[in-house]
Each structure stands twice: as C-alpha cells, then as structure tokens.
Amino acid sequence: MSNNMLGMVAKENLQYNKALEFFNVSLKIYTDNNSIKGVGTTLSNMGKTYILKGNYAEASKCIEESLDIAMELGYPLDIQIAAEMLSKISKQKGDWKKTVEMLELCTVMKDSLKNIENNKLIIRQNLQNEYEKMILADSLLAVEEKKVTDAEIETHKAQINQEQTKRYTLYGGLAVVMLFGLFMFNRFLISQRQNALIQEQKEIVQIKNNEILDSIKYAKRIQSAILPAPDMINNHLKDYFILYKPKDIVAGDFYWLEIKNGKTLFAVADCTGHGVPGAMISVVCNNGLNRSVREHGLTDPGKILDKTREIVIQEFSKSEEQAEMADGMDISLCSIEGNKLLWAGANNPLWIIRKGELLEKLPNRKPIGKYPFPEPFLTHEITLEKDDRLYIFTDGFQDQFGGTKGKKYKVKNLKKLLISISNTPMNEQQGMLNTVFEEWRADLEQIDDICILGLKI
Secondary structure, rough: HHHHHHHHHHHHHOOOOHHHHHHHHHHHHHHOOOOOHHHHHHHHHHHHHHHOOOOHHHHHHHHHHHHHHHHOOHHHHHEEEEEHHHHHHHHHHOOOOHHHHHHHHHHHHHHHHHHHHHHHHHHHHHHHHHHHHHHHHHHHHHHHHHHHHHHHHHHHHHHHHHHHHHHHHHHHHHHHHHHHHHHHHHHHHHHHHHHHHHHHHHHHHHHHHHHHHHHHHHHHHHHHOOOOHHHHHHHOOOOOOOOOOOOOOOOOOOEEEEEOEEEEEEEEEEEEHHHHHHHHHHHHHHHHHOOOOOOOOOOOOOHHHHHHHHHHHEEEEEEEEHOOOOOOEEEEOOOOOOOOOEEEEEEOOOOEEEOOOOOEEEEEEEEEEOOOOOOOOOOOOEOOOOOOOEEOOOOOOOOOOOOOEEEEOOHHHHHHHHHHHHHOHHHHHHHHHHHHHHHOOOOOOOOOOOEEEEOOO
C-alpha cells in the first residue's frame, strides 16, 4: 500500500517512470502474498500511468488484467473504472466497437452502484419506521402501567421487558434478513445482466478472433519470408543452433543472415513490442539491414547499424505521428571472415565461451531508432580460436518470470546455463535451452519473444 501511494504521488508530479518503479514493487509484494484485490488495484494504477505516458499498449494490457480481476471478485466500482479507461484507449486507437462495449459495461456498473445505494436508503427508512413504531408502543405501554395497581406493576414490568426483548430480537432478525435478501437479489440482477452481456461479447469476440487469427496466420507466412532460408544458414554457419520462440504467432524478434564480399554477416534482433505490432516493425528493420548491405555495400557491423538506424528513422518519419514514435530495435550483429570476427551491438551483447570461460562484449547503450545522442556504433574486432562458442540473443529468455517464487530468470543464470552446456553438441543445446525455459516458466505466460543463436567455430 505504501509503494502504491508513493507511486501515485510520483504520478501526480509527472514522474511516470518513478511511479512505475513503485507500482512494480507493490505488484510483486501483492503477487507474492496472493492478494488478488491488491494486484487488481496496482494494475489499474499502472494502466493510468501508462496512459499518461502515451504507452497505450502497456496500459491496455494492465487494465485488461485489472478488469478480469474486478469481474472475478464482483466489484462494480473497479469494473466501472477499468471499463472507462479501456473505452478511452480504444477510442484513441480508433477501435470504436471495443469503445462502445466498454462504455456499455461502464454504464451497467454505474446502474449497479446506483441500485446498491437506493437499496441502502430503503433499508434505512424501513428500520427508522420500525423504530418509531417501537417507541409509540412503548409509550402506550407506559400509559397502561399507570392504570394498574401497585401489586400488578412488577408483573407488568416483567411482561413488558419480555415483550421488548422479543420485539428487539425480531426486529434485529428481520433487519438482517432484509439486508441479506436485498444484497442477494441485487447480486442476482447484476449477475444476470453481466452474464447476458458477457455471453453476447463472447460470441462477438469469437467471430472477431477467428477473423483476426486467420489474418495473423497469413501475416506469419509473410514474416517467415524475411527470415533466411534453412539451407542458406546450414551452408554458411554449419555447426549452430537457433532457438526461436515467438510469444504470439508472429514476433518482434528475428534472425538475419547475408553474405557479402566473402564475409558472413548474421544477427539476432529484438524490435519494439511483440505480436503483430512487433512483427510490423521487424519488417521495417529487416529491410533496413538488407538495404545497408545490398544497396550501400556495407560489411562493417558498426557502419551497418549506423546506416540501418538512418533508414529506420527515415521510414518512421513518414508517419503523421512521428513525434510520438519511439520504435526501433536492439541488435547484436556479427561479421566473420576466416578467424576474424567484427561485431557491433545496440543494447544487446555478444558472449564468447572459450575453454570454459565466458567473454562478454558490451554493446552501445542505444537502440536502432530515435535517440537523443546518436553517436556512431562501435565495431569490435576479435580473433577467434578453434572451438570458440558464440552466442547472440534477445532479452526474452532472461526476463521470463517463473520458478518457485515467480521471479525473472536473470542474465547471470543464463550465463551459468550456457557455460554448463557449452561442450554439448550445438544441435542439442537448442533442446536443452528450451527444456530449461519451459520448466522455469511452468504455468506462467511467456512474456516476450525469444531468439538465441549459438555458433561453434
């Protein structure tokens, strides 16, 4: 709760990244303690913050999860808040059908809240009326007491006290029954409306899902066309493996291979986002790499990344929303000729395992895309030795949540894993990595695309 409040203070002071840091700490604590209500509240706060940042994709993801939790718990106010934010996001995206659906759900929840307040007022009025009747009856009894003899007073008092006790007990029981009955009836009405709405939405969603799934499957065929053919990779890399696990049907991660002037150029790249948005950006970035080599004749990795960044920025600048565009890619790019390796990286490193030790080459800390300080990318030259193992990868594997505590796998564990299996044949390493990944995540959702390329010299 304290981290949530600190996050809200930071958000009000326009410190959105700081706010998200506090919210993430709060989310982890609530998750570790199985506090579903706390998780829902924190996701809602994160969604509001992402909206303020203009990151509608992350906002939508957080608020959708918050809505699912609110629906599961049956909290009309939380459902109303989540639906209202999703309607705004859908409107921003131009998804009018989703906007209308969320506004309708918001209206249903407002009606439910209004009905609950009305029922509370009715119950209060009924209890007040019963109380006033009880006071009048007591007054009449007092008048009757004055008419009886002194000998009968004590007997009447005992009878009156007994009657009052019975009356209070009856009134209390009736009040509880009325409250419970009204609550259950209200829940029944809400449940009926929700079930009808959900059933209708399920049918619409199913139809749309089928249409979208068909489109995405076709998009996968298109994206597959930009990946190098297996025969080409086998001919030029030979002893290698590629672990490629898109989070969705299509991916923002991709691997790339070109042959130019006797040099073998290959890379692993991670474009902004995943799924369809990530796949669309990957096509632009893949095209930038191809043009840098094929049209401009470049083979130096640093210069290829410089030219690719220029092409990518130029392509995105054609959009009317260029001021808000911060899309691009992280990449690790190699060029091999004989035992000479040239390498350059944008946020993604190069690992070389040599005689059981891991050597790391650090990348430039900037993406292929818009950046405040666009300095040239640095090319590193390395003399390779026989039996060196090269690994280039995206961040999906080490960022995956899993294990007994639901935490990230982390870079240090990936290093230990690769060192431990480095002497295993390369074609077996792919299966071993995949097994470790699946056992780690278990029942948790894969959070990002995964691409790891390993090569034995």
